[in-house]
Amino acid sequence: MSIVQARVPVVWRPQPRQAEFMSRPEPEALYGGAAGGGKSDALVIEALRQVHIPHYRALILRKTYPQLSDLVDKSQVYYHRAFPQAQYNATAHVWNFPSGAKIYFGSMQYTKDRTNYQGKAFDFIGFDELTHFEWEEYSYMMSRNRPTGPGTRVYMRATTNPGGIGHGWVKARFITPAPPGTPITEEYTVKLPDGTEQKLQRARVFIPSSIFDNPALLANDPGYLASLASMPEAEKQALLYGSWDSFSGQVFTEWRNDPAHYEDQRWTHVIAPFTIPKHWQIYRGFDFGFSKPFSVGWYAADEEGRLYRIKELYGCTGRPNEGLRIDPVEQARRIREAEQNDPLLRGRVIHGIADPAIFDESRGESIAAMMERSPNFLRWSPGDNTRLAGKMQFHYRLNFDADGRPMFQVFNTCKHFIRTIPNLVYDESNVEDIDTRQEDHIYDECRYVLMENPISPPVRCAAPPMPDDPLNLHKRARFYRI
Numbered sequence: 001m002s003i004v005q006a007r008v009p010v011v012w013r014p015q016p017r018q019a020e021f022m023s024r025p026e027p028e029a030l031y032g033g034a035a036g037g038g039k040s041d042a043l044v045i046e047a048l049r050q051v052h053i054p055h056y057r058a059l060i061l062r063k064t065y066p067q068l069s070d071l072v073d074k075s076q077v078y079y080h081r082a083f084p085q086a087q088y089n090a091t092a093h094v095w096n097f098p099s100g101a102k103i104y105f106g107s108m109q110y111t112k113d114r115t116n117y118q119g120k121a122f123d124f125i126g127f128d129e130l131t132h133f134e135w136e137e138y139s140y141m142m143s144r145n146r147p148t149g150p151g152t153r154v155y156m157r158a159t160t161n162p163g164g165i166g167h168g169w170v171k172a173r174f175i176t177p178a179p180p181g182t183p184i185t186e187e188y189t190v191k192l193p194d195g196t197e198q199k200l201q202r203a204r205v206f207i208p209s210s211i212f213d214n215p216a217l218l219a220n221d222p223g224y225l226a227s228l229a230s231m232p233e234a235e236k237q238a239l240l241y242g243s244w245d246s247f248s249g250q251v252f253t254e255w256r257n258d259p260a261h262y263e264d265q266r267w268t269h270v271i272a273p274f275t276i277p278k279h280w281q282i283y284r285g286f287d288f289g290f291s292k293p294f295s296v297g298w299y300a301a302d303e304e305g306r307l308y309r310i311k312e313l314y315g316c317t318g319r320p321n322e323g324l325r326i327d328p329v330e331q332a333r334r335i336r337e338a339e340q341n342d343p344l345l346r347g348r349v350i351h352g353i354a355d356p357a358i359f360d361e362s363r364g365e366s367i368a369a370m371m372e373r374s375p376n377f378l379r380w381s382p383g384d385n386t387r388l389a390g391k392m393q394f395h396y397r398l399n400f401d402a403d404g405r406p407m408f409q410v411f412n413t414c415k416h417f418i419r420t421i422p423n424l425v426y427d428e429s430n431v432e433d434i435d436t437r438q439e440d441h442i443y444d445e446c447r448y449v450l451m452e453n454p455i456s457p458p459v460r461c462a463a464p465p466m467p468d469d470p471l472n473l474h475k476r477a478r479f480y481r482i
Contacts (some may be wrong), residue, residue, distance in 0.1 A: 011081045017213035018042040021157075026183055027145075028204035030130060030174040032159045033242030035228060036217050037209025039159035043126045044074045046157055047103050048082065050123060054100035055149035058124040059117075061141070063132040065107045068093070071128060072105055079103075108133065114140045121145075123152040131164035134437060135320035138166075162238040163247035165435055168423035169320035171244050174206040176419075181207060210242050249425040251391070251434050254398035254406075257422070262412060266404035270418060273411045276300045276310060276344050283307075283452065286354040286380060287445035288331070288367055289315060292323045295441040296335055297417070298345060299449050307397065307408050307453060311345065313338050314416040314442065321439045328358075328370040336376035353448045356382035383448025387433055390447035392457075397450060399458050407455060417442050 014022055018038050021031040022045075032039045043060065050056040062068045072088075075095065079086050085098045093105040104122075108114055114137055125145050127133060138158075147154050160170060177184045185203045192198055211217060211225060218225060228240040234253055237246035246253070261268040276282075283299040293316035300308045313335060315324045326334075339345040358367035359382055371378040384390070397408035410417050420439050427435040434440060 012041070012045055012078055014042065014045070015214060015216065017207065017209045020181075021207040021209070022046050024205055024207065026203040026205045027155045028158075028202075029156075030158045030160065030170070030204070030206045031209060032161060033206075033208045033244070034210035035161060035239040036211030036214050036224060038214045038217070039209065040071060040074060040128060043128055043157060043159050044071055045078060047124055047126055048079070050152055051083070051097045051101040051103070052099055053149075053152055056099075056101040056124075056152055057122050057148045058101075058103040058126070059106055059122040059144075060103065060126040060128065061106050061108060061133075062128050063107060064109045065093075067129070068105050068107060075103075075105075108137050111136055117141065117144050121148050123148055123154050125156045127156070127158040127160075129164070130158040130160040131162065131166040131170050132160075133166050135166065135169040138169075161247075162242070162244050163249050163425065165425060165437055167244075167247060167425060168420060168439055171423065172320065172419065174204060175244050178206075181205065208242055211240070245422065250422070251424045251426055252394060252398060252421060254395065254400075255422045257418060261404075265409065267400065269398060269406055269409055270412050271308075271409050273310065273413060276308075277302075282345065282348050282350045283449045284335075284350050284352045285383070285445040285449040286335075286352060286358075287441045287448075288328070288355060288358050289323045289441055290325055290327075292321060293439070293441050294323065294331055295416075295445040296338075297414070297442065297445050297449070298339075298350070299446075301453060305407065305453065305455060306405075307449070309408075309410040309414050309417055309446070311338070311342060311411070312414045312416055312442070316416075328367045329374045332371040332374045332376045332378040335378060351452075352378065352380040353383045353452050354380040355444060355448065356385050384451035385448070386451065387447075389454075390451050391433065393450040393454055394443075394447065396455050396457055401458065407458070408450070417446070421446075 015038060018041070021029060021042055031037070031042060047058040047060055050058075060071060062071065072093075076088065079088070079095055083097055087096050088094070089096065095103040097103075106117070108116075111134055122144055125141055127138065130138065142156065145154055145156050162171075174184070183203045183205050185201050188200045188202065190198045190200055211228065229236060231239065234246045234250055235248045237243040238248060245257075256268050257270045258268040259270075262270065262272045265271045281301045283301070285295075285297045285299065287295045289295070293314055295315070296313040297309050298311040300310050302308070315326065315331065315334075316322060317324060339350065354368065358380065360366055361369075368380050371380070394408075398406055400406050412418070420442050424434045424438055424440060424443060427433050434443065
């Protein structure tokens with residue numbers, strides 16, 4: 001960096017992939033994927049870019065303060081050497097630079113902690129291990145990313161490995177919309193005080209990295225590559241090859257989405273749609289949501305008891321885990337309209353199963369009663385909400401038999417199911433259950449249907465392993481994008 005080079009001999013020099021990340025012009029950029037790519041170094045150094053400006057303020061975040069120790073240690077090494085007069089205040093967790101600029105180290109252990117930054121402004125905000133954060137936390141800090149005075153550049157940077165509570169929204173925001181290195185640009189409409197509308201754009205980008213992009217680490221620690229290669233399969237795929245489809249803490253590791261098998265329906269849970277025979281039973285699962293998304297899934301059961309998710313209606317705004325805020329009667333109308341307009345469902349007898357919470361009358365008329373007395377006359381039966389048993393039914397049905405057939409498959413038109421189910425992670429406090437802070441509405445709705453049709457534990461047959469060749473895996477990950 002020019003600032004560092006101007007003051008002392010080179011203190012730190014980026015490797016090519018780090019330089020690519022640090023040179024991006026987009027307001028948001030995510031760096032990483034695999035382990036060993038020099039993510040933390042790049043983030044700590046990037047925060048120095050504007051410390052020659054007296055009013056410059058930067059913030060580097062980890063989920064908890066204890067997790068900050070490694071970043072602070074790195075800053076102690078680099079910042080003192082680059083700026084000998086800079087001082088670190090360990091009580092306030094802030095670096096004070098000779099110009100007056102400041103770099104803060106902060107945390108956000110709970111979502112409510114975001115209010116600690118209310119009213120503050122930071123020209124630069126960096127998130128280390130972004131998948132440890134929820135969307136509400138990241139998006140709130142976007143409002144704190146604003147100029148502290150004239151002449152500063154305002155932007156956000158983040159680093160991460162796959163996995164964690166935020167895996168789903170990070171993948172949806174940075175990974176699936178475009179190939180790595182390709183800017184993702186969204187357009188927003190803002191209504192001005194004079195009544196006119198203005199179109200605005202905001203761009204973001206993902207820059208992948210792995211240990212193979214960090215020859216310095218490989219030279220200093222030749223055994224690190226072997227350490228990554230010897231990890232359990234899920235961790236190896238994520239940390240060595242940067243796979244976003246397999247990661248530590250993933251609940252449904254059985255999940256396979258292989259387009260090569262969409263037609264023959266073997267060794268995959270995602271298949272091409274087909275005509276449903278008239279005599280198959282149809283189920284409709286429902287998880288109510290208002291500020292969070294509501295979820296409706298339609299399922300067909302064949303003669304062998306195999307279930308197929310054939311259609312979905314997901315009430316979200318398009319932003320992570322954000323509901324449409326429509327009332328039960330309007331939700332009933334949309335559900336009935338979806339059934340009347342779909343030739344697979346029109347005229348069929350459909351058994352509706354829903355979250356038993358919608359039958360609660362403790363605060364007046366229940367949601368179930370509202371939907372039943374609505375013009376669309378939507379009737380539900382209460383589902384079995386036994387959480388562990390429901391999760392086990394998921395596992396049982398996702399297992400493959402010796403012929404490569406699971407007892408549950410999903411039409412490839414059910415995009416939100418395919419997006420959310422593989423991303424679910426375990427609760428750190430209740431290690432047998434999923435973390436309910438995630439986008440778990442489709443999971444809940446499906447669970448009620450599975451519990452209506454329970455099966456016994458099958459003989460487990462593992463799907464063919466994914467290849468270890470990182471080049472082939474990279475192509476495969478690109479192919480899996482939805």
